[in-house]
Amino acid sequence: MEYKVTALDGATNRVAMSGRLDALGAEAIELGFTAAVASVDRHALVNLAGVDFCSSLGLRLLISVARVLQRRGRLLVLYAAQPAVAEVFETIALDQMIPVVVTEAEALARLAA
Amino acid sequence: MPVEDTDSTLMRRPAEELLAAEPLGHALVLHAPGEAPRRLPLGPGALRLGRVAGNDLVLPAPEVSRNHAVLSLTEAGLVLTDLGSTNGCLVDGVRIAAPIALSPGARIGIGPFRLDYQRGPRAEMDRAAAEARDLDRARRYLQALLPPPIESGPVQAAWRFLPSASLGGDAFGYRWLDATRFAVHVMDVAGHGTDSALLAASVMNLLRERAGPDPAAVLAGLNASFQMDQQGGLFFTMWYGVADLAARRLRFAAAGHHPALLETAGGRVALAAKAPPIGAVPAATYPVFEATLPPAARLTLCSDGVFETEQPIAGRRGFAALAEWLPPHTTPLAAAPEALLARAREAAGPSGFDDDVSIVVLDFP
Numbered sequence: 063m064e065y066k067v068t069a070l071d072g073a074t075n076r077v078a079m080s081g082r083l084d085a086l087g088a089e090a091i092e093l094g095f096t097a098a099v100a101s102v103d104r105h106a107l108v109n110l111a112g113v114d115f116c117s118s119l120g121l122r123l124l125i126s127v128a129r130v131l132q133r134r135g136r137l138l139v140l141y142a143a144q145p146a147v148a149e150v151f152e153t154i155a156l157d158q159m160i161p162v163v164v165t166e167a168e169a170l171a172r173l174a175a
Numbered sequence: 176m177p178v179e180d181t182d183s184t185l186m187r188r189p190a191e192e193l194l195a196a197e198p199l200g201h202a203l204v205l206h207a208p209g210e211a212p213r214r215l216p217l218g219p220g221a222l223r224l225g226r227v228a229g230n231d232l233v234l235p236a237p238e239v240s241r242n243h244a245v246l247s248l249t250e251a252g253l254v255l256t257d258l259g260s261t262n263g264c265l266v267d268g269v270r271i272a273a274p275i276a277l278s279p280g281a282r283i284g285i286g287p288f289r290l291d292y293q294r295g296p297r298a299e300m301d302r303a304a305a306e307a308r309d310l311d312r313a314r315r316y317l318q319a320l321l322p323p324p325i326e327s328g329p330v331q332a333a334w335r336f337l338p339s340a341s342l343g344g345d346a347f348g349y350r351w352l353d354a355t356r357f358a359v360h361v362m363d364v365a366g367h368g369t370d371s372a373l374l375a376a377s378v379m380n381l382l383r384e385r386a387g388p389d390p391a392a393v394l395a396g397l398n399a400s401f402q403m404d405q406q407g408g409l410f411f412t413m414w415y416g417v418a419d420l421a422a423r424r425l426r427f428a429a430a431g432h433h434p435a436l437l438e439t440a441g442g443r444v445a446l447a448a449k450a451p452p453i454g455a456v457p458a459a460t461y462p463v464f465e466a467t468l469p470p471a472a473r474l475t476l477c478s479d480g481v482f483e484t485e486q487p488i489a490g491r492r493g494f495a496a497l498a499e500w501l502p503p504h505t506t507p508l509a510a511a512p513e514a515l516l517a518r519a520r521e522a523a524g525p526s527g528f529d530d531d532v533s534i535v536v537l538d539f540p
Binding site: 085119121155159 | 198297366367403404409432433449451455456493530
């Protein structure tokens with residue numbers, strides 16, 4: 063499980079995740095990911111194109127980080143999820159907690175909204 | 176034992192163990208003179224050991240060379256290479272003459288330092304042996320809360336519960352609310368370990384008292400009581416249904432849980448209800464749906480541990496696989512959970528399940 067943070071502008075990070083966001087993957091990146099994404103005062107656009115599996119612990123990581131950002135008035139937006147991952151998001155109604163869109167352009171549009 | 180035997184054993188063993196399918200975790204426990212042992216997880220790549228700064232692990236002692244040795248985590252396992260040091264590297268007391276693949280438990284000696292190599296399935300490495308005893312107690316307690324099977328009457332029930340090594344926070348329950356209404360639920364905490372089991376036990380005990388006839392009210396009540404911010408960051412999914420045997424109707428709602436499957440003479444339907452998990456959204460609402468219960472209806476509920484295995488070997492996985500694995504409707508109730516479990520186990524492959532597996536089957540004759 064890996065992630066790469068790139069600053070898009072002064073207020074927004076793009077976070078590209080790749081690998082299996084399962085129990086082991088989530089545990090392996092939890093501390094670093096939370097520090098890099100949730101501890102900074104920036105929106106996070108999370109590109110999930112490279113994530114082929116997401117378990118409940120993966121969801122928990124995304125939800126926790128999104129909640130921290132929301133409290134600070136920042137948004138976490140997920141985009142480009144693969145079909146299997148999108149199915150998991152659908153089951154737990156993730157879109158009621160975190161914006162879930164298809165493209166980066168849509169993700170940027172959510173920030174402007 | 177002759178030295179040659181020891182060497183060949185050390186070289187052979189890792190290759191055999193690489194056949195194990197599960198991902199492995201690697202760690203070193205560093206014993207430095209006069210210091211408490213320190214555990215160092217190992218990632219892929221090389222770890223340079225030596226006396227001077229610039230090494231990945233600095234071992235400050237005169238007997239250690241400036242650039243003493245390197246440990247490389249490769250596909251062959253963890254390999255120790257001496258970089259031409261003055262005093263050499265010992266593995267289990269024997270000075271190495273060439274790069275060597277280390278067996279789990281190997282003890283590396285470099286000057287006054289000792290490094291113990293640990294390897295195992297990554298998840299298990301992280302949960303120490305001491306924790307296993309506590310988990311076992313938690314598992315026994317949870318199992319004691321599960322309802323007994325029901326062999327006869329207007330609702331019959333059978334189940335299988337297979338806790339994972341680390342306890343995945345699955346639980347389920349069912350009970351009569353009054354003379355005609357029967358409530359059932361399955362839950363799955365998003366986490367592993369004692370904390371997840373404690374949360375599952377709290378919810379089960381609460382539902383023994385508070386299980387009500389309105390699925391929306393029950394889930395909203397739980398959501399108000401178990402917000403993740405106050406639960407150590409834990410949330411859980413649940414499917415909750417109430418069968419009215421007089422009206423032959425089933426009312427249900429779900430919080431982040433995949434659908435239950437209802438089989439009747441007319442076929443099979445997925446009883447889906449979309450809403451967030453309990454604890455994830457403070458003001459969440461839970462829409463309620465209804466299904467009719469014709470004679471000989473069978474309801475199957477489970478946790479996602481049944482179909483979400485990390486390394487499936489055969490066929491499909493995900494919720495779509497579940498319907499394919501259901502045993503024929505005519506399978507006797509008592510054998511149905513085991514039959515479904517057998518199919519799921521086959522698909523999970525040699526590494527087995529990595530989460531709790533719960534299967535509850537109810538018959539409404």
